[in-house]
Amino acid sequence: MSKKEKPVSLRGKFFALTVCAIYAILFFFDRQMALLAIQKSANVLFQVLPILAVVILFTAFLNYILKPKQIARHLGEDSGIKGWFVALFAGVISHGPMYAWYPLIEDLRSHGLKDRLVVVFFYARAIKLPLLPLMIDYFGLNFTIILSCYILLGALFQGWIIELLEQKGIRP
Amino acid sequence: MLMGVIGLVGLFQVLVSPKMLSSLFRGNVAGDTLIGTMAGAAASGNPVVSYLLGGELLKQGISLYAVSAFILSWVTLGFVHLPLEAEVLGFRLTLYRNILAFIFAMLIAALIPITLQALT
Numbered sequence: 518m519s520k521k522e523k524p525v526s527l528r529g530k531f532f533a534l535t536v537c538a539i540y541a542i543l544f545f546f547d548r549q550m551a552l553l554a555i556q557k558s559a560n561v562l563f564q565v566l567p568i569l570a571v572v573i574l575f576t577a578f579l580n581y582i583l584k585p586k587q588i589a590r591h592l593g594e595d596s597g598i599k600g601w602f603v604a605l606f607a608g609v610i611s612h613g614p615m616y617a618w619y620p621l622i623e624d625l626r627s628h629g630l631k632d633r634l635v636v637v638f639f640y641a642r643a644i645k646l647p648l649l650p651l652m653i654d655y656f657g658l659n660f661t662i663i664l665s666c667y668i669l670l671g672a673l674f675q676g677w678i679i680e681l682l683e684q685k686g687i688r689p
Numbered sequence: 690m691l692m693g694v695i696g697l698v699g700l701f702q703v704l705v706s707p708k709m710l711s712s713l714f715r716g717n718v719a720g721d722t723l724i725g726t727m728a729g730a731a732a733s734g735n736p737v738v739s740y741l742l743g744g745e746l747l748k749q750g751i752s753l754y755a756v757s758a759f760i761l762s763w764v765t766l767g768f769v770h771l772p773l774e775a776e777v778l779g780f781r782l783t784l785y786r787n788i789l790a791f792i793f794a795m796l797i798a799a800l801i802p803i804t805l806q807a808l809t
Binding site for chain 2: 532533535536537539540543550553554555556557558559560561562564565569614615616619620622623626632635636639640642643645648651652655656659660663664667668671674675678679682
């Protein structure tokens with residue numbers, strides 16, 4: 518096992534136990550609310566499962582077709598401007614909740630994905646392509662275009678700030 | 690860990706209701722923008738809910754600054770999945786990413802109405 522890796526059985530054990538304890542307390546005080554929360558969690562789980570399956574398959578596929586060196590070339594230290602645009606584009610087209618993408622990001626980071634591109638990816642995810650028509654309907658076309666442009670610029674700026682921190686030796 | 694986060698999302702969806710979130714706004718532009726950012730970060734669920742809620746808040750007279758901050762922080766910040774994010778990205782990168790996302794949610798929220806006004 519590498520130095521960075523943690524035993525799978527221990528990962529998040531404390532957190533999961535804490536959540537269970539909160540449910541137990543809520544169940545004691547308000548049984549109906551606790552059951553409703555369990556139902557909502559089950560709904561979320563069923564919504565996330567297909568996305569998670571796609572992410573896991575995609576991770577396996579990337580691992581199969583791309584060698585670590587290639588990933589590092591596209592998204593690593595020497596990826597240059599292409600890396601920024603790959604991260605931005607991937608963020609915009611990615612679907613589902615943020616936490617569904619953590620396994621892929623974790624895997625890519627172990628292969629050399631730079632932190633600045635992680636930040637770009639996560640901020641660019643604020644643009645939800647399938648929901649743009651709904652946003653236009655609620656807030657107008659101008660608002661949607663301006664917000665989307667600022668999100669893209671904001672993502673790049675944040676990545677740039679992380680890069681500056683890295684250059685100054687403040688490793689995130 | 691993921692199951693823990695999903696369990697927490699369910700809890701938040703029940704305990705933090707849309708009515709509760711909209712009652713936080715006070716009508717002060719700067720204060721509401723900060724509240725919008727915090728409320729969006731605390732809430733969880735499909736972004737569609739943030740649009741619906743944001744639309745309702747606008748109808749209630751809440752500023753576009755606050756609503757923009759709210760819908761932006763809904764998708765870029767998340768108190769609920771912070772433990773999982775820290776586990777995957779490391780504590781420092783999670784901290785930096787969330788501080789930056791928080792600042793940029795406020796900044797973009799401030800810029801949107803100004804840009805809209807300048808264009809019309």
